[in-house]
Amino acid sequence: MFISFVTFLIIFIVFVCFYVSKIHSNRRKKNNVVQLLSKYRTAVDEQSEASKQTTTVTYSPLNESEEIANFVKNLVIPDMPLIDELLPYSYESIFENQDSRATIESFRIIHSNLYSAQYKYEHAIKKSLNPKYALQKTFLLPSKILSWFGLSFGLIINRLISLFVWITIAFAEGIIQEIIPILSKTLLNS
Structure with missing residues (x-):
């Protein structure tokens, strides 16, 4: 006999596990990116709405940018481990010892890269539907x-x-x- 049914079944189960795990991994990463982007969009909208409602007698651009930088740090720093997992390079020290303008620019860069990662993971999901990856891993x-x-x-x-x-x-x-x-x-x- 060429190959037993049990051996074939074991190989098939390994193949299916590789196939499903790759699809699940990419889908989970894409969902995490979408959740972060949604969270940031909601928070930025709420912050801009709150700043429109607040009227101050003396306007100071420096004071406002400091306030926005603190808002950005409080928003992003708790998500840094997840961001580092989702993006190909580390942002661990991006907010350390920066002035407010650099902090705001760093947030824009992270947001832009997360937005790009969303489409990268969508493409990865479509790519992982091809069983070629699972066949290579099994082989x-x-x-x-x-x-x-x-x-x-x-x-x-x-x-x-x-x-x-x-x-x-x-x-x-x-x-x-x-x-x-x-x-x-x-x-x-x-």
Whole structure:
């Protein structure tokens, strides 16, 4: 027999797990970006509405930008771990030792990058619907397991190792069924 049903079922389950996990991961990241953008949009709208309702006798642009910078810091800093997870570069120290204009500009940069990330994750979701990624992950699983033990090779060697392991698994049942009678005869005759 070429491959047993149980072996096929295990390989299929691994494939489905890789396939679903990639789609779920990208969808979760996109939803996090959308939630952050919505939160920031709502907060900025509320802040601008509140500043329109407040009338002061003496207007000071410096005082206003300081107030906005503090608002931005209080809004964004609690979300920094999530922002660092969603964007490809770290913003950990972006608000440290900055004047108010630089803080506001940093917020604009983060907002713009989150907006771009939203479309990047939408594209990643569409891309992950293609089963090619899950097939590659499933096929390269044996070489990935070897790399966990510190045995890393080049791309071609990893593919050859994986191919050898999958062929061995596919023919292992047939080989074992042929070897068992030979071993039992030799052991009984001894």
